[in-house]
Amino acid sequence: EVQLVQSGAEVKKSGESLKISCKGSGFSFTSHWIAWVRQMPGKGLEWMGVISLSDSGTKYNPSFQGQVAISVDKSISTAYLQWSSLEASDTAMYFCVRPGAHVYGEYSWGQGTLVTVSS
Amino acid sequence: EIVLTQSPATLSLSPGERATLSCRASQSVSSYLTWYQQKPGQAPRLLIYDASNRATGIPARFSGSGSGTDFTLTISSLEPEDFAVYYCQQRATWPDTFGQGTKLEMK
Numbered sequence: 151e152v153q154l155v156q157s158g159a160e161v162k163k164s165g166e167s168l169k170i171s172c173k174g175s176g177f178s179f180t181s182h183w184i185a186w187v188r189q190m191p192g193k194g195l196e197w198m199g200v201i202s203l204s205d206s207g208t209k210y211n212p213s214f215q216g217q218v219a220i221s222v223d224k225s226i227s228t229a230y231l232q233w234s235s236l237e238a239s240d241t242a243m244y245f246c247v248r249p250g251a252h253v254y255g256e257y258s259w260g261q262g263t264l265v266t267v268s269s
Numbered sequence: 270e271i272v273l274t275q276s277p278a279t280l281s282l283s284p285g286e287r288a289t290l291s292c293r294a295s296q297s298v299s300s301y302l303t304w305y306q307q308k309p310g311q312a313p314r315l316l317i318y319d320a321s322n323r324a325t326g327i328p329a330r331f332s333g334s335g336s337g338t339d340f341t342l343t344i345s346s347l348e349p350e351d352f353a354v355y356y357c358q359q360r361a362t363w364p365d366t367f368g369q370g371t372k373l374e375m376k
Contacts, residue, residue, distance in 0.1 A: 255318040
């Protein structure tokens with residue numbers, strides 16, 4: 151069974167940096183990709199970007215290009231989403247997502263990490 | 270990017286009734302359409318993938334249909350736990366995109 155376990159909730163101030171994590175298990179970690187999805191309070195879901203678990207290549211939704219960085223440490227089966235300087239508008243729930251281990255379209259989701267940024 | 274438009278925005282029904290939710294794509298997504306259920310404070314729960322395939326553990330009252338640009342999620346007989354927000358998602362073209370959601374509320 152594919153499992154994605156995310157790091158805990160964070161409370162930060164504007165201008166601070168942050169790195170949240172998503173640890174995978176139950177699948178070959180170097181297959182396919184992991185994506186990050188944002189959900190602002192009371193709003194819908196937004197696809198931020200993706201990292202290839204085979205070559206660590208990244209691709210960002212233009213709306214998020216330059217605002218965040220996605221990385222991976224394959225030795226510990228963990229993907230990351232990072233900000234160098236948070237803004238209040240980054241306050242949101244963030245989810246990691248990847249394809250199913252047996253059926254590609256059966257996506258698996260992490261439980262979410264709530265990031266709260268105060269000004 | 271592909272825009273997904275869900276309708277209605279809100280659907281008010283009673284337990285036992287049939288729910289029909291729609292998702293329309295701005296261009297063809299073939300059958301690469303997924304449906305999710307989301308409750309407050311929770312991650313989206315995968316219901317239907319590739320337009321019509323029920324995910325593991327999803328009750329048979331949930332069904333999906335459609336291809337190309339028009340898709341439907343049907344809940345045959347609503348249970349109290351089905352009242353939530355439902356999203357569609359396409360994975361045909363980068364970036365994956367989501368509909369704005371349909372809130373299914375209890376009448």
